[in-house]
């Protein structure tokens with residue numbers, strides 16, 4: 106098992122190095138990116154990952170399963186065979202839609218909302234939030250988001266009760282009534298074919314705004330509390346750092362929403 110792994114890693118290293126040596130277009134940055142040092146680092150990240158435990162190895166992603174050709178820099182295509190729902194949903198949201206349209210990846214430089222200066226050129230793909238080699242989802246759930254997002258709502262999250270609960274937990278238990286990360290609200294867990302998956306469409310729970318109430322908040326809070334929170338703009342801006350002050354007539358509101366939606370659907 107161990108020697109088979111080393112054989113794979115060694116073969117891949119040789120192939121990767123050979124590829125870069127013979128490629129006439131190799132910029133220095135890429136040549137550097139496959140130094141022995143970096144390969145060792147990648148191997149180490151992978152060793153500690155859920156993938157290694159599940160026998161998903163270098164060739165699972167770096168080799169075309171039919172032609173057996175080496176893929177030096179795989180894309181989301183390499184994940185589809187095992188994570189179809191994640192890839193499909195990612196490509197439908199704001200984060201992934203440009204890739205779906207065969208455009209260059211989304212970067213913070215293209216944004217209208219505030220973004221971190223240091224991240225302006227960071228490209229959005231499966232490797233952005235959870236490194237494809239470590240597939241660490243705890244880092245992905247908050248820290249990764251805050252490496253780009255820089256608006257008050259995002260920055261305030263770390264002061265919230267939700268954040269304190271997550272920090273105390275230190276992991277992403279499932280199911281959980283206690284951990285609320287950026288991802289809990291924006292990349293919610295859902296069921297498809299009796300299997301829980303993470304809906305990677307980051308636009309989904311925003312449109313319409315009350316979708317988040319049903320899909321997310323009501324897993325833990327009552328309906329009234331949830332509506333009163335989510336329609337309180339100030340509370341959204343501070344990322345839910347206090348009890349809601351609004352006292353919406355919830356049922357009336359829900360009815361209004363449903364009427365509006367029915368009307369919209371009738372028009373479509």
Ligand code: HEC
Pocket residue numbers: 114117118121135138139144147148151156161162163164165166167177178179180181183230232237238
């Ligand atoms: C889960 C799929 C997956 C597994 C398993 C995997 N890789 Fe990768 N690897 C990728 C993806 C995707 C990229 C491209 C990341 C990006 O967009 O920069 C990549 C990038 C790389 C790169 C950098 C290429 C470049 O041009 O910067 C190297 C080197 C590499 N992988 C080596 C390995 C080795 C060695 C293993 C096994 C120990 C491995 N990978 C396991 C998916 C995987």
Ligand code: HEC
Pocket residue numbers: 155156159161165166179180181183184185186187188231232235237240241242
């Ligand atoms: C050959 C199948 C296979 C391929 C290809 C594959 N994965 Fe996985 N992946 C798995 C399995 C199996 C697990 C662990 C069980 C589960 O949660 O489904 C997993 C788990 C994960 C997790 C969760 C890790 C955790 O600690 O909870 C992430 C994130 C992930 N994969 C991302 C990717 C990405 C990104 C790619 C493509 C670059 C990819 N995978 C390619 C099979 C695969």
Ligand code: HEC
Pocket residue numbers: 181184188191192195196200229230231232233234235242245246247249277288289292294301302303305
């Ligand atoms: C915007 C950040 C982000 C991007 C981009 C991203 N992911 Fe994720 N992904 C997450 C987070 C956060 C979680 C864990 C959420 C949770 O468990 O509550 C996760 C979880 C997963 C899981 C584990 C699902 C499970 O049921 O345990 C898989 C598989 C996965 N991602 C695959 C992918 C693939 C494939 C891509 C590219 C198409 C991708 N991710 C791109 C943030 C991201």
Ligand code: HEC
Pocket residue numbers: 199200211212213214215216217218224227228229233234245246247249250251252253254287288291292307308311
């Ligand atoms: C590589 C930088 C980057 C990372 C990492 C990132 N985002 Fe984004 N995100 C963006 C950009 C750029 C936009 C588009 C903003 C715009 O158009 O003004 C965006 C948009 C969004 C939107 C608005 C979607 C819409 O339809 O309007 C949400 C919500 C969001 N991101 C949540 C998250 C969450 C949650 C995470 C972490 C799990 C995350 N993002 C990680 C760059 C990033």
Ligand code: HEC
Pocket residue numbers: 218247250251254258259260262263267285286287288290291311314317335341344345
């Ligand atoms: C408890 C749920 C919840 C948590 C946790 C949460 N958000 Fe949000 N987020 C919302 C709601 C609700 C909105 C929509 C407000 C609206 O419709 O105007 C929103 C809106 C956004 C937007 C879109 C802003 C815009 O103007 O387009 C971004 C980006 C975003 N959140 C990022 C994040 C990030 C990053 C984190 C973590 C650091 C996070 N959110 C944590 C509920 C949450």
Ligand code: HEC
Pocket residue numbers: 265266267270281282283284285289290317318321322323324325326331334335340345346347348349
């Ligand atoms: C996984 C469970 C869970 C989810 C999902 C969740 N919350 Fe919470 N929320 C909690 C817990 C636990 C607390 C802290 C104890 C309490 O105040 O009930 C909390 C606290 C709050 C508070 C009070 C904060 C304070 O400082 O007093 C507000 C407001 C809130 N949540 C709104 C929301 C909204 C809106 C959503 C959906 C967008 C949501 N929550 C989703 C579990 C959750």
